[in-house]
Amino acid sequence: MKKFLLAVTLGIMALCSYAQSNVEDKEKVYIDYFSHPKSISNTMAEALRSKVIEGIHEMNRVILIDVASDEALKKEALRRQEESAMGDVTARSEEMKTLGAKYLIQGQITSMTATKNKTDDGKIYYKGSVSYTLKVVNPSDGTLKGTQTFTHEGLTGGRGDTEEEAIISTLDYVKISMDDFVDEYFKMEGSIVQVEEVKKGKAKTVYIDLGKTKGVLKSQKFLVYAEIEIAGEVSRKEIGQLNVKEVLSAGRSLCNVTKGGEEIFQKSQEGVKLIVVSRKQTPFGGLFN
Missing domain, CATH: 2.40.30 (Elongation Factor Tu (Ef-tu); domain 3)
Known part of the structure; x- marks a missing residue:
């Protein structure tokens, strides 16, 4: 698990470095921390968000910047993780405009679970299921460009010997799904x-x-x-x-x-x-x- 957390952290750090050095003519898009129920750990929520970041980044369509790379936005994003503040999109609109952000991606994780199953020879395994919603928002006025809900289960649910392994395996499909998400909301x-x-x-x-x-x-x-x-x-x-x-x-x-x-x-x-x-x-x- 420690190795997995390290990989998530390094991946986000690399993205932040890329975003700061990339000056190509692309839209600048910030990605927020994701809200989630208390039943989902911060670690697993951040693992899902990391896969979203990886998938969007690999499309090379926008300049994607993690709010964690800006101290003022980081503090505001952490405050907004509380359910009562999640709708307050315009709280940092002036900061976003100053930074030149075209859009803000918000995430709401609904569930991250795994079900217990048994093979024909009696071996126990777990099948992952993940559900979340992404919103694309204009940070200057809070208007919604679009929203899309994703559910990965069944054929697109990962498998593992433990519940955690099954959920982590399912997150690979999160990354794959970002191709269509980017093509829908950030068209060329x-x-x-x-x-x-x-x-x-x-x-x-x-x-x-x-x-x-x-x-x-x-x-x-x-x-x-x-x-x-x-x-x-x-x-x-x-x-x-x-x-x-x-x-x-x-x-x-x-x-x-x-x-x-x-x-x-x-x-x-x-x-x-x-x-x-x-x-x-x-x-x-x-x-x-």
Whole structure:
């Protein structure tokens, strides 16, 4: 258990160091301490929060900063762990604005349990179950951007010889679930800058103006929208889909066109602006939440 706690601490310290040194053009997002019932230890709650941090960090989409890295925010966050203060989001809005925070991620852990089971040969084991909710808040005025509840049990519940081992094993699915969470609330948006390959009147590959700086990953999926004007208002019409073939540089990626190749080519020839917006990229399609 001591080794596990050390790993959690070192992981968070490394994240804080990264966040302070990263000056790329990304949204700055703070992550709060998570509230939880007294039946859940601070150690286990922090273990879950650490997995959330790891998962978001690995997406490389935002500059993620732990409130524990700022003394004033740390004190306020600890105060707000009390149930009576959890709704007081605007208590540190001025501090957040000064630090340039775009959003604040809050967490509410509902349960962390394990059930006793027995194999066919009579061996005892435990199956973990974890449930929690994440909120994305604008710290300047307390408005809610979105909320998502996650439950990891059954197929996504970890297994162990003790209750604690089963719960800790289940936390691996917490990290995996952050891929879809980031793609839902911290989308990338750019445009197609050039159609590279065309076959039989269909776009096969295109270049987009998003790359390493924005956190684009190989196999990242995008929806393609044509910008159109309707009754004097600019609107968007979905016309296709892309899959990143190669991240070429800070601001360029080469993508395969997986849907809508003919319309993408036609609109590009007409000079229509083609906007790309990231979408969920995990193969599980939200299975874990």
